[in-house]
Structures are given as structure tokens and as C-alpha cells.
Amino acid sequence: MIKITLPDGSVREFDSSVTPMDVAKNISEGFARNVISAKFNGTTVETTTPLTEDGTLVLYTWKDDEGKKAFWHSSAHILAQAILELYPDAKLWVGPAIDRGFYYDVDMGDNVITDKDFKTIETKMLEIARGKHDFKMRSSTKEEALAYYKGRNEYKVDLVEGLEDGTITFCDHDTFTDLCRGGHIPNTGIVKAVKVMSVAGAYYKGDENNKQLTRIYGVSFPKQKELKEYLELLEEAKKRDHRKLGKELELFTFSQKVGQGLGLWLPKGAALRSELENFLKKAQKKAGYEMVISPHIGQKELYVTSGHYAKYGEDSFQAINTPKEDEEFLLKPMNCPHHCEIYNHKPYIYKDLPKRYAEFGTVYRYEQSGELHGLTRVRGFTQDDAHIFCTPDQLDQEFKNVIDLVMYVFGSLGFDNFTAQVSLRDPEKPEKYIGSDENWYKAEAAIINAAKEKELNYVVEYGEAAFYGPKLDFMVKDALGRSWQLGTIQVDYNLPERFDLTYKGSDNELHRPVMIHRAPFGSLERFIAILLEHTGGNFPLWLMTEQAILLPVS
Amino acid sequence: MLENNEIRAQIDNRNETVGKKIREAEMSKVPFMLIIGEQEEKDGTVSVRRHGEGDIGTLTMEAFAELVKEEVKNSLKPFNV
Numbered sequence: 001m002i003k004i005t006l007p008d009g010s011v012r013e014f015d016s017s018v019t020p021m022d023v024a025k026n027i028s029e030g031f032a033r034n035v036i037s038a039k040f041n042g043t044t045v046e047t048t049t050p051l052t053e054d055g056t057l058v059l060y061t062w063k064d065d066e067g068k069k070a071f072w073h074s075s076a077h078i079l080a081q082a083i084l085e086l087y088p089d090a091k092l093w094v095g096p097a098i099d100r101g102f103y104y105d106v107d108m109g110d111n112v113i114t115d116k117d118f119k120t121i122e123t124k125m126l127e128i129a130r131g132k133h134d135f136k137m138r139s140s141t142k143e144e145a146l147a148y149y150k151g152r153n154e155y156k157v158d159l160v161e162g163l164e165d166g167t168i169t170f171c172d173h174d175t176f177t178d179l180c181r182g183g184h185i186p187n188t189g190i191v192k193a194v195k196v197m198s199v200a201g202a203y204y205k206g207d208e209n210n211k212q213l214t215r216i217y218g219v220s221f222p223k224q225k226e227l228k229e230y231l232e233l234l235e236e237a238k239k240r241d242h243r244k245l246g247k248e249l250e251l252f253t254f255s256q257k258v259g260q261g262l263g264l265w266l267p268k269g270a271a272l273r274s275e276l277e278n279f280l281k282k283a284q285k286k287a288g289y290e291m292v293i294s295p296h297i298g299q300k301e302l303y304v305t306s307g308h309y310a311k312y313g314e315d316s317f318q319a320i321n322t323p324k325e326d327e328e329f330l331l332k333p334m335n336c337p338h339h340c341e342i343y344n345h346k347p348y349i350y351k352d353l354p355k356r357y358a359e360f361g362t363v364y365r366y367e368q369s370g371e372l373h374g375l376t377r378v379r380g381f382t383q384d385d386a387h388i389f390c391t392p393d394q395l396d397q398e399f400k401n402v403i404d405l406v407m408y409v410f411g412s413l414g415f416d417n418f419t420a421q422v423s424l425r426d427p428e429k430p431e432k433y434i435g436s437d438e439n440w441y442k443a444e445a446a447i448i449n450a451a452k453e454k455e456l457n458y459v460v461e462y463g464e465a466a467f468y469g470p471k472l473d474f475m476v477k478d479a480l481g482r483s484w485q486l487g488t489i490q491v492d493y494n495l496p497e498r499f500d501l502t503y504k505g506s507d508n509e510l511h512r513p514v515m516i517h518r519a520p521f522g523s524l525e526r527f528i529a530i531l532l533e534h535t536g537g538n539f540p541l542w543l544m545t546e547q548a549i550l551l552p553v554s
Numbered sequence: 555m556l557e558n559n560e561i562r563a564q565i566d567n568r569n570e571t572v573g574k575k576i577r578e579a580e581m582s583k584v585p586f587m588l589i590i591g592e593q594e595e596k597d598g599t600v601s602v603r604r605h606g607e608g609d610i611g612t613l614t615m616e617a618f619a620e621l622v623k624e625e626v627k628n629s630l631k632p633f634n635v
Binding site: 248249279282283286287288401404405408411412414537538540541542544545546547548549550551552553 | 561562563564565566567572575576579581582583584585586587588589590591592595600605606618622625626629630631633634635
């Protein structure tokens with residue numbers, strides 16, 4: 001007998017070699033009908049894999065991300081089979097599941113696939129799907145695998161060469177066989193709707209010196225209705241594309257002369273921006289923040305001290321020189337070093353804290369031109385930045401106050417659906433992080449307490465903290481169901497150390513304050529882009545820079 | 555009147571047809587269109603069109619200002635510390 005632990009903590013006993021699907025049926029027949037993939041002890045398995053030891057089993061349906069992954073991965077196999085049946089000379093390389101669907105990279109030889117062929121491929125895929133062929137995994141020796149592909153597919157030969165003997169598996173369904181690590185739905189029949197979305201060129205191994213293969217993108221669903229809804233959503237997303245709306249509503253523009261990734265705010269956009277700024281300023285004033293202003297550049301030394309030079313120096317905008325030799329300035333990639341020096345302008349005692357300095361600070365970071373996208377990825381952007389300097393004992397309360405502020409901001413702008421991620425240390429590797437254990441425990445406990453008390457819907461991720469402190473990030477879901485990372489709250493033990501920030505405690509000794517970085521919007525550029533796509537340009541009435549227009553008829 | 559109530563409004567006085575003005579206001583997603591014809595001018599009212607909803611009736615300026623203020627108040631609560 002083996003013991004299987006389920007996600008709810010319950011333990012069930014089974015004969016050895018029970019399959020995940022058997023376990024699902026044991027839970028309920030109805031549930032089992034929806035189960036399409038499984039993870040055993042953290043590893044993806046087939047629903048038909050015999051389990052031979054005690055362990056934790058998670059069963060997934062289409063509703064789960066893992067379920068979708070298996071569904072789309074399996075659909076990539078069906079696509080590959082359809083391609084080979086329609087184009088017998090095609091050579092397959094790899095075909096993974098992606099965020100929304102799947103693709104397969106194929107060497108089409110002399111054939112070219114265009115939009116006109118999509119329908120034929122879809123029909124073929126559905127014909128295969130309807131056969132309800134089981135996906136069956138089998139192990140293979142390296143020798144067998146090489147023999148299978150030699151002379152007919154050099155891409156797969158290369159893949160097999162890179163694998164260790166004993167780890168090689170194939171997946172068979174119907175007449176089709178593919179080198180595969182596993183993670184499939186039970187059979188092809190579960191796929192009821194498919195759509196070939198697009199084709200694109202993709203270099204073999206991503207290297208532009210190699211041959212260009214054809215990447216065929218597709219998406220599939222367990223119901224025709226869901227495909228229809230998905231396509232409608234895509235259509236709606238196109239209409240709400242912030243680049244398109246920004247142009248139509250005359251909010252912002254870009255100019256090749258000014259430079260890529262540097263947004264230009266038009267009068268209506270600038271008015272919208274200042275409306276948002278005023279809204280946040282008002283709330284922040286109530287919450288005890290003070291506005292500060294710092295310049296757009298700083299001496300190179302400043303960023304060497306802060307450590308930002310090591311991170312942004314080489315790969316970002318290069319130093320600005322002056323007529324004086326050895327004098328170098330950098331465009332600021334972050335506002336925090338300036339704010340640390342603002343803190344340092346005078347000595348503090350514990351009663352002076354917390355200090356909360358806020359600034360709409362514009363920062364500049366170089367991004368590859370291929371990475372730029374409208375206002376969501378730019379080279380200059382304005383953070384709704386603030387830094388809170390407090391004693392370790394104040395951290396708890398300050399963190400809660402920041403969460404209140406962030407939730408107020410989201411609520412006022414109509415983002416009702418959000419989750420939070422709490423990023424903590426990797427408990428196995430304490431040496432990766434700076435700051436004392438005691439302070440880390442305090443900060444981590446403060447974040448978790450705050451998240452609990454504020455009834456956030458949160459997940460804890462170990463090992464995701466920055467080296468200088470734990471953090472809490474907010475993810476919002478927009479009206480089209482897409483997730484965006486917005487506000488962030490980060491605890492920092494590093495900069496107070498590097499800038500030698502102090503305050504005098506009640507014991508008359510000097511202590512280090514703790515620093516909190518926080519930005520509810522993240523950046524105004526990105527936030528406005530997301531808000532545009534969320535609302536389609538129909539902002540809440542209070543934010544509309546033009547609420548009414550009078551049209552005299554006579 | 556609208557200014558006194560802190561409602562951000564513009565007047566489209568251009569020498570264009572009403573049809574064109576309505577179309578453009580529609581495109582710019584301005585939430586309320588206030589059409590003032592001869593009758594409205596006489597009565598001190600406005601004929602109100604809401605973006606995405608269409609005609610919502612003829613209101614006095616006061617009633618319209620109240621409507622906007624109410625919606626703003628409901629969507630933007632003050633931040634309480």
C-alpha cells in the first residue's frame with residue numbers, strides 16, 4: 001500500500017501502481033472526468049503514470065494553469081501530426097505550450113505556410129482530435145532514439161545528442177511519435193476547438209546565423225464556445241490597445257527624432273497625468289508623506305555608493321562628461337540614492353521617525369529597442385516613488401499603512417480584482433542576503449502580518465526576495481482577465497547601510513533606520529497604459545479631464 | 555454654473571454641424587454631452603447624452619451638476635488614515 005497526500009492535506013491509501021486518474025475517480029467520478037493532468041511530488045506526470053511510492057499528488061483540470069499547460073502541450077503534438085500528414089517532408093524541431101496556446105517550430109523545406117493554409121491545418125487537427133487517441137509515454141535508449149531520427153530529422157538528432165541515456169522518453173498517439181518529456185492530457189478527444197493563430201520566422205536555436213524555421217502558433221480549447229470567447233477577447237484587446245487609444249484620444253505620442261522609448265505627453269495626456277498625481281498627492285499628504293524634489297542626474301560616485309552603478313552602469317545610458325576632467329554624471333536609474341541623501345541632511349532622533357519622502361521622480365534606463373512597447377516598456381519613466389525611513393519597531397505599522405494606501409488607489413481606479421505576492425528569503429541560503437537575521441525575521445513577519453490583517457489574497461514565494469530585503473508585489477486583473485504587476489512595497493536594509501543613515505535611539509546610541517520603497521502605480525507611464533486597456537479609455541468620472549461637453553445647436 | 559460646481563466642461567462653439575460635433579465628442583469618450591437647443595435655452599435645461607448609454611433625458615443645469623457630483627463622490631471616496 002502507498003499513501004497519497006492530496007492538496008487539502010487528506011491522505012488516502014492505495015495499492016502500489018495506482019494512477020493519478022484512479023485517485024481522481026476515487027475522489028469522485030465527476031471530478032475525474034475533468035482531470036487532465038497531474039503533479040506527483042512536484043514533478044509533472046501523466047494521468048496514467050503508475051505511482052509506486054508515498055507522495056503528494058495534485059490533480060489539475062482545464063481551470064488550472066498546469067491543466068492548460070498540459071492541454072496546450074498536447075495540442076502542439078496534434079499540430080505536429082497534422083503538419084506531417086499535410087507536408088510529409090516537414091521536419092519538426094520543438095513545440096512547447098506558451099502563456100496563451102502553443103507553437104511548433106518546423107523546417108518546412110520548400111513549402112510555405114500562409115493564412116490560407118490555416119483552415120486546412122485546423123480541419124486536420126480536429127480530425128485527429130476526434131479519434132480520441134491516448135497519449136502514451138515510453139522510454140527509449142539513446143541508441144534507439146538516434147536510430148529513429150537519423151537520416152530523417154537532423155534537428156531531433158541534435159536534441160537527442162544533448163540528452164543523457166536513461167532519461168529519454170517518447171510520446172505516441174495515433175500514428176505520431178515525438179521525443180517528449182511528458183505532461184499530456186489523457187487523449188486527443190478532449191481537444192474540441194483549435195485555431196492556428198499565426199506563423200512567424202524563428203531561427204533554429206534562436207541564432208540568426210542558423211536556418212530560419214517556421215513557427216506555427218496555435219490555441220485550443222475543450223469547448224468551441226471558449227474559443228469563440230477567446231477570439232472576441234483578442235478583438236477587444238486590439239481595440240483597447242493603449243497605443244491605439246493613446247493616439248485616438250490624443251494623450252501621448254512618440255517621435256523618432258526625440259528617440260525611441262521616450263514618450264511625449266500631449267496636452268490631454270499631461271492633464272490626465274497631473275490629475276492622477278494630484279489624486280495620489282492628496283492621499284499621501286493625509287498619510288503623512290512629504291514631497292521632495294531631486295535632480296535628474298547625479299554624480300557617478302552616488303550610484304557607486306548605492307550599488308546601482310554595478311547594476312545599471314554598463315548596460316544603461318553612459319556617463320555624462322563635463323569640461324572638467326574626471327567629472328562624471330549619470331542619468332538617474334532610481335530615485336532612492338537621492339532620497340537617502342535628503343534623509344542625511346540632518347541628524348534625527350527616534351521621535352522624528354518615520355520620515356516619508358515622496359517624489360514623482362523620472363528615471364532613465366536603457367532598454368533594447370526590441371524590448372520597447374508603447375508606454376509599458378520605455379526608456380524614461382516617472383515613478384510615483386516614496387521612501388519611508390523608520391525604526392525596526394515601526395515597520396509593522398508602516399507596512400500596513402502602505403497597504404491601505406495601495407488598496408485605496410486600486411479601489412478608486414476600479415481595479416477590484418487583485419492578488420499579492422509576498423517574496424521572502426530562501427531559508428536554505430541565508431548567506432545570499434544582507435542584514436541581520438533578527439531584522440529579516442521582523443520584516444518578514446511584518447509583511448505577513450500586514451497581508452493577513454488587511455485580508456489580502458496573497459501567496460508566499462520563498463527565495464524571491466531581493467538580496468536587500470523582503471517585498472510585497474500587487475498583481476491586478478484587468479477587465480479582459482489579463483494580469484499585470486502594479487504596485488510594489490519593498491523593505492531595504494542595504495541602502496541605509498551604504499549611505500550610513502542613522503538616528504539616535506532612546507538609548508542615546510546611533511541606530512540604522514529601515515527603509516521602505518513603495519510605488520502604488522509603479523510608473524505613471526505603465527499605469528496609464530494599463531488603465532487605458534482596463535477601461536478602454538472610459539476612466540472613472542472623477543479622473544476624466546473633460547467630464548462634459550456643451551453643444552449649442554443654434 | 556458648471557465651473558462653480560467644479561465640473562470640468564468645454565463648449566464646442568466651432569462652426570461645424572451638430573452631427574460632426576456629436577461624432578467627435580463620441581470618439582473622445584467624454585462622459586456627458588449636453589445639447590442645448592432653442593427650447594433648452596429658454597427653459598434653462600440641457601439634453602443629456604451619456605457616453606455608451608445614449609440619451610438620458612432633459613435636466614436642469616442644477617440637476618445635471620448634482621448628478622455628476624454624486625457620481626464623483628461615489629467613485630472617489632476620501633482617503634481615511
